Amino acid sequence: MQQLNNKxxxxxxxxxxAAYKAAELIRRLQDHGAEVRVVMTPAAQEFITPLTLQALxxxxxxxxxxxxxxxxxxxxxxxxxxxxxxxxxxxxxxFMARLASGRADDLLTTLCLATDAPIAIAPAMNQAMWxxxxxxxxIAALKSKPVAIFGPADGSQACGDIxxxxxxxxxxxxxxxxxxxxxxxxxxxxxxxxxxxxxEAIDPVRYISNxxxxxMGFALAEAAVQAGASVILITGxxxxxxxxxxERIEVENALEMHAAVMDAIKTCxxxxxxxxxxxxxxxxxxxxxxxxxxxNMTIELIPNPDIIADVAACEDKPLTVGFAAxxxxxxxxxxxxxxxxxxxxxxxxxxSNPSIGFxxxxxxxxxxxxxxxxxxxxxxxxxxARQLIEEISNRYSAEN
Numbered sequence: 001m002q003q004l005n006n007k008x009x010x011x012x013x014x015x016x017x018a019a020y021k022a023a024e025l026i027r028r029l030q031d032h033g034a035e036v037r038v039v040m041t042p043a044a045q046e047f048i049t050p051l052t053l054q055a056l057x058x059x060x061x062x063x064x065x066x067x068x069x070x071x072x073x074x075x076x077x078x079x080x081x082x083x084x085x086x087x088x089x090x091x092x093x094x095f096m097a098r099l100a101s102g103r104a105d106d107l108l109t110t111l112c113l114a115t116d117a118p119i120a121i122a123p124a125m126n127q128a129m130w131x132x133x134x135x136x137x138x139i140a141a142l143k144s145k146p147v148a149i150f151g152p153a154d155g156s157q158a159c160g161d162i163x164x165x166x167x168x169x170x171x172x173x174x175x176x177x178x179x180x181x182x183x184x185x186x187x188x189x190x191x192x193x194x195x196x197x198x199x200e201a202i203d204p205v206r207y208i209s210n211x212x213x214x215x216m217g218f219a220l221a222e223a224a225v226q227a228g229a230s231v232i233l234i235t236g237x238x239x240x241x242x243x244x245x246x247e248r249i250e251v252e253n254a255l256e257m258h259a260a261v262m263d264a265i266k267t268c269x270x271x272x273x274x275x276x277x278x279x280x281x282x283x284x285x286x287x288x289x290x291x292x293x294x295x296n297m298t299i300e301l302i303p304n305p306d307i308i309a310d311v312a313a314c315e316d317k318p319l320t321v322g323f324a325a326x327x328x329x330x331x332x333x334x335x336x337x338x339x340x341x342x343x344x345x346x347x348x349x350x351x352s353n354p355s356i357g358f359x360x361x362x363x364x365x366x367x368x369x370x371x372x373x374x375x376x377x378x379x380x381x382x383x384x385a386r387q388l389i390e391e392i393s394n395r396y397s398a399e400n
Contacts, residue, residue, distance in 0.1 A: 002188030003181040004174070005033030005228055006245045010079060010117070012088035012108045013053070014095040015043020016167075018124035022048065024170040025089055026056045032174060033188060033230065035245075037079065038062065039108050041095070065107040076107060080114035085180055088112075089150070090124030090167045093135050099147070100138040118180055120148035124167035131164070150176045184228030185393035190268040191229040192318070193221050194261060194275035194307070196236035198254045202299060203286035212276035214238035216323075216363060219385035220272055221246045227389050232268070234260045236275060254278050254304035261307050265318055270396055272321045273308040280304060309341040319396050321345045327352040334368050345369050345395060347388060367391055 009029050013022045022044075026036050038053045038061045050061035065076060088095065088108070095108070099121070104110040112119055121142070129135060130152060139149060151168040168176070195217020199207040214235055221233040222243035233242070234249045234257060242248040249264070251257045254277050265271055280301035290297070312320045322343045324334040327350065334348035349365045364378035367388070376387050 002032070002228065003178045003183055004029060005188045005230060006225060007034045007181060008082050008084045009034045009036050009177065010083035010086045010111065010115075011036055011038045011057075012086060012091075012095075012111070013038060013040045013044040013048070014088060014090055014092040014108070015041055015046060016090045016092050016124050017047060018090035018167040019044050019047035021167055021170055022089060023052060023056055025173055026053065028170045028174040029177065030057075032178065034177075035059075037082070039079070039111060041106055041108055043092070043094075062107060065110055076110055077114055080111050080117075083111075083115055083117040085177060086112060086115055086117055086119045087122070087173070087177055088120070089122035089173055091121035093123075093125045093129045093132075093138075096121065096123065096135065096138045096142065100141040118148065119145075120150055120177065120180060122150040122167050122173055123152045123165070125152075125165045127165045129165065148176075148180065184226075185390065185397070186224060186270075187228035189229045189270060189393075189396065190232075191224045191270045191272065192232045192234065192261065192264045192268045193217055193224065193272045194234045194257060194277070195221070196238040196240075197276050198236045198252070198257055198278045198304075200253050200278045200281035200304070201285040202282055203288065203290045205289050208278055208281070208301075210276045210278065212236070212238075214240050214275075215361065215381050216385070217272075217274035218243060219381040220274055220388060222382070223385040223389040224272075226386070227393060229270075232264050234264065234275070254281060254307070258305045258307050258310070261311065265311055265314065268318050269400075270321070270392065271308075271311050271318045272392070273311070274323050275307075276325065277307055278304055306341070308343065312342045319344050319392070319399065321347065321392055324348040325351045330366065331368070331373075334366070338368055338370070345392065369395070 013019050029036050036057045037059045038057050040050055040063050054061045098109050104113050150173055152164055153166040153168050154164050196214030197209045197212040199209045201207050218240050221231050224231045225245045231246045233246050249260050251260055281304050283300045283302050308322045320343050324337050324346055326333050330348050330350055334346050338346040346368050347365045349363055362378055363381050363384050366373055366375045
């Protein structure tokens with residue numbers, strides 16, 4: 001069920017004794033990597049409290065269509081846009097009738113009309129209600145919209161009857177929800193990416209840094225999420241917006257980035273070192289601003305830790321991908337770095353070319369590995385990132 005990784009599931013809960021199963025369903029969806037937000041009808045709140053589902057989902061539970069605080073920011077529209085799948089479980093006979101007729105008289109039905117996401121329902125009701133002609137007509141109407149129908153199951157019911165109408169169990173519903181999404185190349189894979197420059201302090205107002213904008217690393221993070229991965233983005237100081245569904249860790253200098261990376265890779269399968277980490281730092285940063293004088297100033301520098309080499313040296317190392325920003329002898333230097341640092345792949349680009357260098361919105365690279373190479377021509381960094389993630393995922397799949 002790795003297709004659920006990073007997916008946004010909007011869980012609708014309607015009135016019925018099966019509402020208690022929503023608690024377990026939230027857990028199962030989360031176990032498979034989904035983020036869950038809950039919408040409850042007034043009747044659902046008679047069976048299970050919003051506080052319970054809020055505690056389990058980790059998000060506020062939405063109950064009112066006309067909530068002044070939420071609607072000031074068009075809350076129901078934002079929820080509708082947020083969802084990758086709207087799953088209503090349990091779906092009562094009353095809710096199905098209102099959904100089939102296109103009603104929008106509460107928050108949940110309004111969301112169902114406003115969303116572009118697929119909708120699935122898990123019916124739960126008495127066996128006689130399920131068999132009723134009106135219910136069956138509503139089911140037929142929903143299927144034609146189309147709405148996916150999960151279940152119901154046969155068995156004993158709370159009222160004592162035996163027959164169709166039981167809501168499917170949580171694990172079954174999670175499996176069916178996963179089937180609503182196409183499999184992606186990196187479903188369920190954890191990826192750590194570094195981006196941007198580091199700043200090595202000289203004194204409280206000065207530092208050593210470089211021209212890296214972080215654009216390539218951020219584009220890779222977005223492309224990896226689109227491929228189904230869970231992404232941690234460890235970034236130096238940049239003025240870029242965090243891509244959706246990406247966990248961002250901000251650092252200032254190389255030592256901070258090294259510590260963050262070595263902690264994050266403990267549970268990841270792929271590491272991409274796209275940051276331009278300073279090779280050196282001052283031996284000691286001055287505690288106060290160094291005053292200007294006519295004398296020459298000498299700064300003693302010491303090497304920073306080699307982050308990507310340390311990752312590649314780990315006993316259970318992830319697939320390790322490095323970058324080589326060069327101004328000449330691109331292939332020679334990139335292959336030397338690949339071999340010396342024991343990387344799986346290295347992505348090299350010519351930063352002397354102003355159209356694809358630092359701060360540019362475009363790039364062109366060559367990927368090197370032990371047995372070959374592949375050149376990707378100049379394109380936007382977003383398009384290039386998708387191509388790179390495809391190549392990296394192919395390599396990862398071949399080795400696992």
